[in-house]
Amino acid sequence: MREKILQTLRDLRAYALSKGYEVSIDYHEEDSALMRFANSAISLNTSEHIIRLSVTAYAGRKRAGYDLITDLAKMDEMKMAVDTAAEMVQHAQPLAYQPTLPVFTEDFADESNFDPALAALSSEEKLAYFNAAAQGLESDEVKLSGILSNGATTLAQINTRSEHTQFFRFSDAQATVVLSHLKLKWEVQAEQSAHTRSVLDPQPVHRDLALLLRLYQREMPVSLPLGRYDIVFGQAAIADLISMMNWIGFNGGSMKRGFSMLGEDKVGQRVFSEKITLTDNPARPETFPFRRDFMGISRHRFPFFEAGVFKGFAWFQDDADEFGAQPTGHTVMHKSLILEGGEKDLPDLQALVEMPRENDLLYIPFLHYMNIVNPSKGLVTASSRFGALYLKKDGSLAIPYNVRLTESLLDIFGEKVAWLSKQTAPYNTSMSYGARNPTAMVVPLFMCVKDLEISHSNTSY
Amino acid sequence: MLEQIKQQIDRLKARGATYADARYYPFEESNQLFMQNGNLKNASSSRESGVGVRVLYKGAWGFAASSDLSDLAGLFDRAFENAKAAAERVTFPIRLAEKDAIQAQFASPCQVNPFEVPLSEKVAFLKAMDERMNQPGVFLRNAYLTFMRKQIVFVDSEGSQIEKLITEVFAGLEVDGMDSQGVMHERKFRLGQMGKPTRGWESIDLDLFAANAERIVRELNEMLAAEDCPKEDRSVILLPGIMYLQTHETIGHALELDRILGYELAYAGGSFVTLDDFGKLRYGSEKLTVRADATLPNSPGSFGYDDDGVPAQNVLLIDKGILVGAITGRQMVEEANARAHKQIFNGSGGANRATAFYRVPIERMTNINIDPGTDGTLDDIIANTERGIVLDGDRSWSIGSNREQFHFATEIGWLVEDGRKTKVVKNATYKGFTLPFWNSLSAVGDESTWQLQFVENCGKGQPNQIMQLGHGIPVCRFDNVRIGE
Numbered sequence: 001m002r003e004k005i006l007q008t009l010r011d012l013r014a015y016a017l018s019k020g021y022e023v024s025i026d027y028h029e030e031d032s033a034l035m036r037f038a039n040s041a042i043s044l045n046t047s048e049h050i051i052r053l054s055v056t057a058y059a060g061r062k063r064a065g066y067d068l069i070t071d072l073a074k075m076d077e078m079k080m081a082v083d084t085a086a087e088m089v090q091h092a093q094p095l096a097y098q099p100t101l102p103v104f105t106e107d108f109a110d111e112s113n114f115d116p117a118l119a120a121l122s123s124e125e126k127l128a129y130f131n132a133a134a135q136g137l138e139s140d141e142v143k144l145s146g147i148l149s150n151g152a153t154t155l156a157q158i159n160t161r162s163e164h165t166q167f168f169r170f171s172d173a174q175a176t177v178v179l180s181h182l183k184l185k186w187e188v189q190a191e192q193s194a195h196t197r198s199v200l201d202p203q204p205v206h207r208d209l210a211l212l213l214r215l216y217q218r219e220m221p222v223s224l225p226l227g228r229y230d231i232v233f234g235q236a237a238i239a240d241l242i243s244m245m246n247w248i249g250f251n252g253g254s255m256k257r258g259f260s261m262l263g264e265d266k267v268g269q270r271v272f273s274e275k276i277t278l279t280d281n282p283a284r285p286e287t288f289p290f291r292r293d294f295m296g297i298s299r300h301r302f303p304f305f306e307a308g309v310f311k312g313f314a315w316f317q318d319d320a321d322e323f324g325a326q327p328t329g330h331t332v333m334h335k336s337l338i339l340e341g342g343e344k345d346l347p348d349l350q351a352l353v354e355m356p357r358e359n360d361l362l363y364i365p366f367l368h369y370m371n372i373v374n375p376s377k378g379l380v381t382a383s384s385r386f387g388a389l390y391l392k393k394d395g396s397l398a399i400p401y402n403v404r405l406t407e408s409l410l411d412i413f414g415e416k417v418a419w420l421s422k423q424t425a426p427y428n429t430s431m432s433y434g435a436r437n438p439t440a441m442v443v444p445l446f447m448c449v450k451d452l453e454i455s456h457s458n459t460s461y
Numbered sequence: 462m463l464e465q466i467k468q469q470i471d472r473l474k475a476r477g478a479t480y481a482d483a484r485y486y487p488f489e490e491s492n493q494l495f496m497q498n499g500n501l502k503n504a505s506s507s508r509e510s511g512v513g514v515r516v517l518y519k520g521a522w523g524f525a526a527s528s529d530l531s532d533l534a535g536l537f538d539r540a541f542e543n544a545k546a547a548a549e550r551v552t553f554p555i556r557l558a559e560k561d562a563i564q565a566q567f568a569s570p571c572q573v574n575p576f577e578v579p580l581s582e583k584v585a586f587l588k589a590m591d592e593r594m595n596q597p598g599v600f601l602r603n604a605y606l607t608f609m610r611k612q613i614v615f616v617d618s619e620g621s622q623i624e625k626l627i628t629e630v631f632a633g634l635e636v637d638g639m640d641s642q643g644v645m646h647e648r649k650f651r652l653g654q655m656g657k658p659t660r661g662w663e664s665i666d667l668d669l670f671a672a673n674a675e676r677i678v679r680e681l682n683e684m685l686a687a688e689d690c691p692k693e694d695r696s697v698i699l700l701p702g703i704m705y706l707q708t709h710e711t712i713g714h715a716l717e718l719d720r721i722l723g724y725e726l727a728y729a730g731g732s733f734v735t736l737d738d739f740g741k742l743r744y745g746s747e748k749l750t751v752r753a754d755a756t757l758p759n760s761p762g763s764f765g766y767d768d769d770g771v772p773a774q775n776v777l778l779i780d781k782g783i784l785v786g787a788i789t790g791r792q793m794v795e796e797a798n799a800r801a802h803k804q805i806f807n808g809s810g811g812a813n814r815a816t817a818f819y820r821v822p823i824e825r826m827t828n829i830n831i832d833p834g835t836d837g838t839l840d841d842i843i844a845n846t847e848r849g850i851v852l853d854g855d856r857s858w859s860i861g862s863n864r865e866q867f868h869f870a871t872e873i874g875w876l877v878e879d880g881r882k883t884k885v886v887k888n889a890t891y892k893g894f895t896l897p898f899w900n901s902l903s904a905v906g907d908e909s910t911w912q913l914q915f916v917e918n919c920g921k922g923q924p925n926q927i928m929q930l931g932h933g934i935p936v937c938r939f940d941n942v943r944i945g946e
Contacts, residue, residue: 035547036923038724042547046524046924047539048819050511063501064580069509071529084506091580093501093588123546130550145726147923178727185733185863187726257601258637258645322500368730371859373870374888376644381859381868385730402861404868404892406946432924455946456866456892 001154002109005029006165008072009158012055015079016160021086024101024159026054026294030436031119032151035126037177040144045123052435053078057085061095064088097322102295104157104164110291111169117197119152119171126150132202133177133190137213145178153436155333157294166296170288171195172438174428177205178386179213185461186221186399188212189366189386191236193428193440195285208349212387215353221399222390224362224457230418230450231405232352232391234365238443239427240382241367242278242337245409248375250304250312252328253319261378261410262310271410272308273417277340279303280314280330286426287336288438293317297329337441342420346446353391361448362400363389378409383456404456411452418448462487462530463614463622466512469537470618473516478541480517480557482617484768486510486818489611490576496587496604499595504580513818514540520554521547526819553799557791558809560771562620567765570758571628571661575608578662586665593674594636598682600645601637606630606665607917609929613768613818621770629761629929630664631917636677640685646887648677648684648872649702649854654913654931660759680873683885690874690889692945696849696903697891698842698938703871704831705914705932706855711895712744712751713829713932715864716778716786717921718793720824722800728923730862733895734784736801742784745899748834751779753788754933755811755827761915761929762828764814769822771811778829782900788812788824816926823922828913830933834905839936842904849877850944852889868892874944891944898939906936 009025016023029051036044051072056065066085070077126148134144150173157166173194180187190208194200233241247254254260262271280302282289291299295317303311314330346352352363370382383404390398421444428440462485470481488510495503511528514537523544527536587604594602609629616622633651640646650673657664699707719725720732734742755773757763766772769791778786787797787806790813794806815822836842843851854872861867874889875882913933920927 032924034924036727037550038726039552039722040550041552042521042550043724044522044524044821045543045547046526046821047543048526048924050526050528050819063504065503065505067505067507069507069511069528071531073529073531081508088504088506088580091584092504093496093584095500095502096498097500123543127546127549143723145723147727149924176727180723180726180731182723185731187731187862258639263643318502368862369859371857373857373868373890374644376639381857383859383861383866385862404859404861404866406868433920433927456868458861458865460865461863 002167004072005154005156006167009156009165011075012078012082013158013160016082019086021082022058022101022160023082023085024056024157027156028052028435029154030151032436034147034149035123037130037144037146040138053081055081055085057089058099058101059089061098062089062092063095063099064092100295100317100321101159101161103161104166104296107164108292109167113171113195113285113288114152114169115171115196118150118173118194118200121150121173129175129200129202130177133205133209134179135206137179137209141182142179142213143182145180146176148175149173151436153438166292168290170438172288173200174430175205177209179209186216187386188216191428193286193426195288211349215389215397216399219397219399221401221461223459224390224400224403224454226454226457228451228453229362230359230448231452232361232363232446232448234363235425235427235443235445236366237364238339238447239429239441240370241409241412242339242441242443243429244370244372244380246335246337248372248378249409250314252313252315252325255313256319256323259375261376266310267312269310270308271310272305272413273415274308275342275417275420276305276308276413278305279338280335281338282336284336284338284442286442287440289336290332293329293331295327295331297327299329302328333437334439339443341422341424341444344419344421346421347423352446353389353397357391357393360393361391363391373406379406380409381406401458401461403454403458405452406455407452412449416450416452418450420444421446463616465533466616469533470616473537473541474618476541478516478518480618482515482615484513484815484818485614487612487614489817492576492608494583494587494606496591498602499591501584511818512536513815513820515821516540516544517555518544519548520551522555523547524821553796555792556795558794560791560809563766563770564622565766566624568626569628569763570659572659573662574628575630575662576610586667589667590634590670590674593671594634594678596678598638598685599636599678600639603635606632615768615770617770623766623770625765627764628661630660631915632665634670634674634677636681638681638685640887646681646684647856648681650677651915653915654759658759684873684887687885687887690886690945694941695944696846696938696940697942697944698846698849698851698877698936700851700853700936701912701914701934702853703855703869704934704937706858706869708829708831708932708934709916710858710860711864711867713826715895716788717824718787718789718797721787722793722796729921733863733865736797736805738784739805740785743782743900744779744784744896745782746902747781748902748905749779749782749899750832752776752830753778753810753812753827754830757828757913757931760828760913760931761917762826762931767811767813768815769809769813771809774811776810788826790822790824793824814928816928820924820926823926825921825928826919826930828931828933831935833908833911833935835907836904837907838909839906842906842936842938843877843882844880845904846877846938847879849938850889851875851877851882852891864895866894889944890946891942892946893942898942901940901942902937903940904938910936
C-alpha cells in the first residue's frame with residue numbers, strides 16, 4: 001500500500017512539473033472506527049475510510065491551497081486539484097515574506113508506530129473491552145457511557161523541489177469509560193490511551209471506576225465554600241492545562257501576535273516551579289511521535305522548561321518565515337510533550353485516597369470546557385468534572401459538587417506547585433475534529449498545587 | 462448512483478434491517494480566505510463527495526461512510542455489520558417517530574454563487590478591509606471569508622427522497638491591540654443576517670463592513686485606554702454580540718434532547734433539565750420566550766429538511782419563562798416519551814443533522830431565537846438602568862458540564878450609572894448559575910434590537926462534528942450579576 005500511495009504522489013509531482021507548477025502535495029488517509037456507549041447500550045458503531053489530498057501551490061511569495069476528499073483510483077480528480085491550486089495561486093496576493101517550500105534530501109518512512117492489530121480492532125473486541133471495564137459496576141441507576149475509538153492514520157508528502165518523499169503511519173486507540181447516576185447526575189470516568197494492541201487493558205480502567213463508584217455511592221456530597229484550596233490535579237486536568245500552555249505559552253507565533261503569557265525576554269529565566277520540566281520528545285512511542293517534521297527537519301528531544309527555566313519557543317515554519325525566526329522542527333500535527341514526574345510515590349488513585357495528608361486536598365481529575373480568559377496573563381477558566389474528591393486531612397473524604405477555577409497558568413505551574421507524582425502515563429488528547437490525528441502526552445498521574453481559588457461552587461450535581 | 466443506493470437499501474431491508482438511510486453528497490465545496498496584517502495567510506478551497514449509510518437492526522444503529530463509491534455493496538454491508546455488532550448490547554431498542562414519506566427539494570436562498578466570484582475579487586475585498594483597519598492602536602488585524610456549498614441527496618427505506626442545495630457565507634473582521642500593561646484586547650465584527658433575504662456573495666456588503674471596521678477600531682482604542690472592569694454585582698445589558706452566545710450555551714445546548722437523555726455524557730456533557738421539567742420548569746422570567754425556528758429564510762440554521770428527512774419547523778422551547786419544548790430528532794422523542802411514560806413530544810422537531818457525509822446525524826441547534834420584547838430600544842433599556850454594564854463581543858466562554866453554570870469574558874464593557882453610559886472598561890467578565898440568571902431577566906429589547914447572528918463552528922458529538930446555525934436575539938438585561946472575575 002505504501003508504494004501505491006508514494007507512486008501516486010510521484011505521478012502527481014511529475015504532472016505538476018510537466019505543467020511548470022511549484023507545488024507541495026500532502027496525503028492523509030484514515031481508517032477510523034468508533035464504538036460509543038450511552039445509557040449502558042451501544043449508541044453508535046461507526047467506521048469511516050477517508051482519503052484527503054492537499055495541494056499547496058507557490059508562485060514567488062504567493063501561496064494557495066486546494067483540498068480534496070478522494071481515492072487513489074481517481075487520478076484525474078487529483079490532477080484537477082493540482083491544476084486548481086496552481087490556478088488559484090495566480091490570483092492570490094503576495095505575502096510580505098517568502099514562504100518556505102522544503103527540499104527533502106532523502107526518502108523518509110516511519111511505520112514503527114503502526115500496529116495492525118490495534119488498527120483493526122473488531123467490534124467484538126471493543127464490546128469485550130467495555131464489558132470488562134464496567135463488569136459488575138452498572139445497575140438500574142448507574143449507567144455506562146464512553147467511547148472506544150481506534151484506527152490507522154497514514155500521511156505522505158512530496159513536492160516539486162525534490163523527488164524524495166516522507167511517509168508516516170500510526171495506529172491508535174482511545175478509550176473513555178464513564179459511569180453516571182441516572183437521577184443524581186454525578187459522573188465518574190477512567191481513560192486509556194494505546195499505541196499498540198498490548199497496551200489496551202480494561203483492568204486498570206475497571207479498578208479506578210470501581211473505586212470512584214464505591215466512594216460516590218458511600219460518601220456525602222458537599223458544596224464547597226468559595227475560597228482557596230490545595231488542589232491535586234489528575235492526568236486529564238494536567239494534560240488539558242499543558243495543551244493550553246502549548247498555545248499561549250511557548251508557541252513562537254502566538255507570542256509574536258501578542259497571545260502569549262511569555263515574552264522573548266523570559267527565555268533563560270525561571271518562570272515556573274523548579275519541579276516543572278516539560279519537553280517535546282519524539283522518542284516516546286506513546287505520544288504517536290513524528291520523528292521528522294513536515295519540512296523534513298529531524299526531530300529530537302526539545303526542552304521547553306527545565307527545572308522551571310524557560311528554554312525557548314516552538315516555531316512552525318510559516319511563523320518562522322513571517323517573523324524571521326529559526327524553525328525548530330515543530331511543523332507537525334502534534335508535539336510529543338512529556339511533563340517529567342516528581343518524587344511522590346503515588347501509583348494509582350487508591351494510593352492518593354489513602355495517602356496521609358497534612359492539609360485538606362481537593363482532587364480534580366478532569367477540567368471541563370477550559371477556555372482562555374486572558375492570554376497575556378495566562379488566565380484560564382474551567383469546571384471540575386468526572387470524579388472530584390475532597391480528601392480531608394483527618395483521612396475522611398467527601399464528594400464535592402463541581403467547582404470552577406479561574407487561575408493563571410503562571411500560578412498553576414509556578415511556585416505553588418507542591419509535588420508531582422513519580423509515576424507518569426500517556427494521556428490521549430486526540431480531538432476528533434476533521435482529519436484523524438492521534439495525539440497523546442505523557443504526564444504525571446497527579447500534581448498538587450497549593451492555594452488556588454475556587455470562584456464558583458455548584459449546589460448539586 | 463441514486464438507483465444503486467436504493468437497491469442497497471432494499472437489500473439491507475431484505476437482510477433484516479428495520480430501517481436504512483443514505484446521504485449521498487455529489488459534492489461539498491468550501492473556499493476559505495484569511496488575511497492577517499495584510500498577508501493572505503490562507504487562500505484555500507476544498508471539495509469532497511461520498512456516501513454515509515445508517516442502518517437500524519434489532520434496535521441498534523450501525524453507520525459507515527466512504528468517499529470510494531466503487532464498492533457500494535461493501536459500504537452498506539459494513540454499516541449493517543456495525544449495527545449487528547451494536548445489537549449485542551441494547552437496553553432501549555431504538556424506535557423512530559412517525560414521519561411522512563417526502564419527495565422534495567430545498568435550496569437555501571442565494572443570488573450570486575460565491576464559488577463563481579473570482580478569487581481576485583474576494584482578495585480585493587479582504588485587502589480593502591485590511592487597509593481600513595490599519596490604524597493607530599491596532600497591533601493585529603484579521604479579515605476572513607468562508608464559503609460553503611453542498612448538495613445532499615437523502616434516501617431512506619420509508620420512501621423519502623430529498624435533494625438539498627445549501628450555500629453558506631461567513632465573514633468577519635477582528636482588530637487586536639496591546640494596552641500599556643502589555644495585555645492584548647480584541648474587537649470583532651461578524652456577518653449576520655443583517656436584514657438580507659439571501660445568503661450569497663451579495664451579502665458581502667462593502668459599506669457595511671467598512672462602517673464596522675471603523676467602529677471596531679474606534680472601540681478597541683477606547684478599550685486600550687480604559688480601566689479594568691470592577692469586581693461587583695450589577696445589572697448586565699447584553700448586546701447581540703454576546704447575547705447570542707449566552708443563548709447558545711445555556712439554552713441551546715441545555716435543551717438538546719440527546720444531552721437531556723444522557724447520550725453525550727462521555728464528552729460534551731448532560732443537561733440540568735430532566736424529562737419531568739417539561740411544562741413545569743420556570744426557566745426564566747416571564748419576559749423570556751424562546752423558539753427553535755429552522756424556517757427563517759436566511760440563516761445557516763435553516764435547511765429545509767433535517768437528516769432524518771423531517772421538514773424544518775418552528776418549535777416553541779420556552780413560553781413566557783416556562784420550559785415547553787426541546788431540540789429533537791426522530792429517535793430521541795420516542796425514547797423520551799417512553800421513558801417519561803407520557804407524550805411530551807408530538808413527533809420529531811426536525812433538528813437531526815450531520816456535518817458531513819462521513820458523520821452520523823445528531824440533535825443540533827437550528828435557529829435558537831428569543832422573541833423581541835416590549836422594553837424598547839437599547840437606549841430605552843440603558844435609560845431605565847440604575848447601575849449596570851453594557852457588554853458585547855465574545856472573548857471566552859466556559860460552561861458547566863450540565864450547563865448549570867457559566868463564565869464568559871467579553872470584548873468590551875460600558876458602565877451604566879443612573880441611566881446613561883459613563884465609561885468604557887476592559888477585561889469585562891460575568892458569571893452565574895443558569896436558572897437564576899435567566900430568571901433575573903428584567904428587560905427584553907424590541908425589534909430594533911433584534912439581530913440574527915450566525916454561528917459557523919458549534920462543536921458536539923463523537924466523532925466531533927462542527928455545525929452551522931443561527932441565533933436571533935434582542936438586547937436583554939439581567940439583574941444582580943457578578944462581573945469582573
